[in-house]
Amino acid sequence: GDSLSILDAAKAADIIIPVLSTKAGDPGFDVDGMSDHIVTLVKAQGLPSVVGVTTLDTKSTNNKKNTNNAIRLCKRWFQSAFDGPRIVTLDNENAVDHLLRYCATTKLTDITWRSPRSYMVSEKLQFRPTTQGKGSLLVTGYLRGQRGLSARQLVHITGVDDFQIGRIYDASIDPARSKKKLDKPKPGMEQEMKQSVPVGGVLSESRPEERTSLESLNPIDTAAQNIITEEELVDAETELKIKHAKLPQPKPAMPPGMEGVIQDVWRQVVSDDEDEPDAARDLMSRIRDHNASATTPSEIAIGSEIGGMDTEDLRDEDATLAKLRSTMAEEKLRKEQGYSLEELEQQEKDEMEWPDELEVHPDVIAKNRFAKFRGLKNFRTTEWDAKQMLPMEYGQIFQFQNFEAARRRVLSGAGGGCGGEEVETGRRVAIEVLDIPTEVARSLCEGERPVLLWGLFLYERKVSVGHFLVKRHDAQDSLPVRAKAPMIISAGFRRFKAKPIYSQDCKSNKFKTDRFLRTGVWGFASFYCRMILTPSTILMFREKTLKPAAESPDDLDDLDEALPQSAVARLEESYDPYRTLMASGTLASIDPDRLLIKRVLLTGAPISVSKRLAVVRHMFFRPEDVRWFKPVELWTKHGLTGHILDAHGTKGYMKCSFNGHIKNHDTVCMSLYKRQYPPFEARDFDSDAWATQGTAGY
Secondary structure: OOHHHHHHHHHHOOEEOOEEEEEOOEOOOOOOHHHHHHHHHHHHHOOOEEEEEEEEEHHHOOOHHHHHHHHHHHHHHHHHHHOOOEEEEEOOOOHHHHHHHHHHHOOOOOOOOOOOOEEEEOOEEEEEEEEOOEEEEEEEEEEEEOOOEEOOOEEEEOOOOEEEEEEEEEOOOOOOOOOOOOOOOOOOOOOOOOOOOOOOOEEEEOOOOOOOOOOOOOOOOOOOOOOOOHHHHHHHHHHHHHHHHOOOOOOOOOOOOHHHHHHHHHHHHOOOOOOOOOHHHHHHHHHHHHHHHOOOHHHOOOOOOOOOOOHHHHOOHHHHHHHHHHHHHHHHHHHHHOOOHHHHHHHHHHHHHOOOEOOOOOOOOHHHHOOOOEOOOOOOOOOOOOOOOOOHHHHOOOOOOOHHHHHHHHHHOHHHHOOOOEEOOOOEEEEEEEEEEHHHHHHHHHOOOOOEEEEOOOOOOOEEEEEEEEEEOHHHOOOOOEOOOOEEEEEOOEEEEEOOEEEEOOOOOEEEEEOEOOOOOEEEEEEEEEOOOOOOEEEEEEOOOOOOOOOOHHHHHOHHHHOOOOHHHHHHHHOOHHHOEEEEEEEEEEOOOOEEEEEEEEEEEEEEEEOOEEEEEOOOOOHHHHHHOOOOOEEEOOOOEEEEEEEEOOOOEEEEEEOOOOOOOOOEEEEEEEEOOOOOOHHHHOHHHHHHHOOOOO
16 A cells, blocks of 8 residues: 555566456456556556456356456456556466566566666665764665666665765676575664675776765855845945934844844745735834834834734833744744645635736735836737846756757766766666665665665756646646645656646746646646756655644634544544645756746726726725836726826826726736746755655655
């Protein structure tokens, strides 16, 4: 029942032998849901050659008609599930010989993402500690694939990380044919290397300076990039206030413990997530304005209008900080716990009914709220500079000037582009993998899952932005897939966490993003990942369960009352993410310059109409916002286009002109666009983080 182990075994398998059992007396058979799910996963990952096997209990009856019907039903299922494989019926003693002969003569199917590289299924693991917390792991097995492996290359252990190779030894003496009785590997970490060099000697060796680097991100160059720090922002605003008031004002002192609060609030302000509360922006401006005008630390009032704080509470710094931190902690906990199934379904329903529409709250200043957005005359034809206003992480990732030319050069080079002497495939070798954390090695040695090693090409350790063409899985159409929701990604031989954003598949150089992955159509999933130079499949699994919502707001504080016997905890403990396949697809491109554009639709209602002129309300609530967005073109849901003439009054009403007669029941819209980037966390690509995670859950 471990779907992850079956997936890993299928990655390196040449032939899969599914077995279907039925009785001749009962021609009807039932394939359980888990078996159907495993077949779906393996087919989406990449299906090798298949030889079907049916087992019949012919002793229960001598009815030849029922036997033939049972065999016919089994063959029909194999043809529908695996597209007509060879089928062997184990109904006599000679059937096993037929099965072996079929396996020996069947044509092997090449898996596109596996065939261009070398790989190995481990037969034996030996660990030797070298430094504190790390050691060398000797992996013995047959080297397979269409090309050899060099000691200068990196190797990837599925579910763990990338590592360097010290030496590759010859282990051509097959233990299965040896007359010597082999000792069974002992559980735990006591199986250290008893021989420094196995029989056969060294086939390939690399010096430290020749090995491919494990660095995956570029360091941030503060001299080359215009990085504005928080201190510079505070100093600039203080100087501006002093210059405006023409009075000397000292720089405000920061109360103890306030640095962390400022950083958390500022992180929300500059966040790319449009679901962040708008109160964070007002909170940051109030903190700065008040601190800039204070003369002593005791006069600093933090968050005087947040959460109903009165003036007496503001005099007590400890109480103010505690309340502010508590509010932010609740918001953080809310995001970590995620949305319930009912909330996600309602959000997806609203998004399908009113796509991209967003209501502006009357207390929000629209020109500040949408400062990063712009208006476009035509979404498809308007030029957009791909190098403009890039985020900080773009200075750390990698990009090729010509990806296809670099890919061809690497694939045709020796040692996967790393150089060195290659060890040919088809022989039994022992690979010395360097600097594996002790906890990771313990999990590999004591675990029951197969340990797979994959040779990496040059640059495949580097991080870039990957775009995958995916489609929702039919069995999970009822579960909403929200953008930036954490997913477990199985891309070829790699398995990792990511928070993808989704965009539509269109014939343009710009791709509009969606808040949810659509059902029944192909779309793109984009996220930061390590480079993949070969064609690859992708499987997306939901990381966590969707917690049921409480029946009333009062039950949110006590989930045990809303769900008796702690149903939520039991759901989390029994949840297998690899049984929840949300989407599957293939690699489309590795391109950081791909334009993923988010659209926001502001709507208003005409209240006074005179032929082509109308007064529109509820799009904005301040006259300065109307004047700020005056250059942006308007359009209506009945096909008209227009523009803003001027603000009308002080409530945010605006006079508009259109290219035709507008009706009272029409809706006036304004489209705003900005470029969207996937969430980036540098610790996801840090090797030290894997030392504590091990292989649990991956």
